[in-house]
Amino acid sequence: MKYIFIVLLAALFFSFSDKKQSGRQVSSAKRKPNFLFAIADDQSYPHASAYQSSVYKTPVFDSISSKGLLFLNAFAAAPQCSPCRAAILTGRNIWQLEEAGTHSSLFPSKFPVFTQSLEQDGYFVGFTGKPWSPGNFKASGWKQNPVGREYNERKLNRVPATGISNNDYALNFEDFLKEKPADKPFFFWFGSFEPHRDYEQGSGAASGLRKSDLRVPSFLPDNDIVQNDLLDYALEINWFDKQLGEIIRVLRASGELENTYVVITADNGMPFPSAKANLQEYGIHVPLALAGPGIVKPGRKIVDLISLIDLAPTFLDLAGVDHFPGITGESMMDLLVNDRKNNNKSNRQFVLTGRERHTHARPDNLGYPARAIRTKEFLYIHNYEPGRWPVGDPALDNQPDVAKSKDLKPIVYGYEDVDDSPTKTMLIQQADQFRFWTNLSLAKRDEDELYAIEKDPECLNNLAKDLSYKKNLLEMKLLLQSNLAKQGDPRELGNGNIFESYPRFGLMRPFPGFRERGTYNKAYGNK
16 A cells, blocks of 8 residues: 655654655654664563553553554564564565574575664664574574674663563663764664563562452463463563663663654563464464654554554654565554544554464474464464464373483473463363363364454454354455465465475474474475
């Protein structure tokens, strides 16, 4: 879609003109804007107090959303960290990224990233915390992480709980600003390690967080084990927000805050069963807030369906930098400079998302390929290999006798695509007692899944076999297939097995078959 933006308000810092061929938005301001991009590691929507979730105490997120825009329907390109981060950087969907579309693999250097474009335009670019990761960027020809220069030297003496990183994000940002030439604008990526597991059990309650403020998602049992696990998760979200506040304090002291766009989001959903590594709502629906100079009528809540691949073209437009070829995402400039005069009808009808292999969770290092399309009314998921266990095979009855190796974890606990946690352990060990939730999160799934998302936001009731939704199912399926084919998804074009060939650089497990770390599986694809 093409947009023409005419901004006549004198209060705006920038005016934008449309160039149809490149999508470039040219700034008439004397100074280029800065960017502070904050990304949590494993945080689901609606887990911020701006979304009326009181146990998640996020005053900084709330402040940014009140001074800018609060997005109610933002979605990760994948429910996994490194594929989603690659998608953010390139503005492409994961099926357009070859190895970078699967977890803990390579990031082919042939794919341009917006951080490079900004740097080439004179921006000073760097990061603290977690950048594009996990995976091996050096083996792909990158001289540094695709995000930019690393600033991770400074450490904290104390943190509130084990499992929380001792990275002094704010001091590392201060070091970045000290190295930045005075005449250069900047893009800084704050990649929090929180709220990724592991958590110190009981740390949330010990910090004063209360179970009475919790709302346990319906796909999990509402009991003490889950409640305490969620409080520990909440503590780490609150820590992320606090560290962002410290970074903004440094930014304000530098005198650059008023000329900086602050964007806050997460790479995928919460590290619980039925969430992270799944295409259900709590795996892909993430928080998003954006504030900065020139936003029309700040404080608006945006209902439009947004994909995180839309960030790359948006950053480039705000900086007045040409779009590089291959961007699939759609710039959000229209939302920043147009309040639609009380007409909240969105032109963004759907978002696409998908997943391939997460961890080494099956024999031969195979993944669980799936794609999804989300509209306002429905979430449709297509599982290409429904015969496989969706979050990894159960524990092996007879574990192979594997010698100690830096490349192999000695034990398969089962369902390895779900992060280890008290909640997961409970669902496995007490499966008879929690049969509904265990089956929902761990059991094999049908080829097609359809959820009436407005009525069933926690994806409890698959309507794919309900005859009254047959027309909806067909419409969603055809819309997904046509868009995947248009974007060249190998899964739709008959070469989907190429994803099974891609190497994994994380630790491997003693499943039968192929398990060589960092090596292409020659039985699949053409590598």
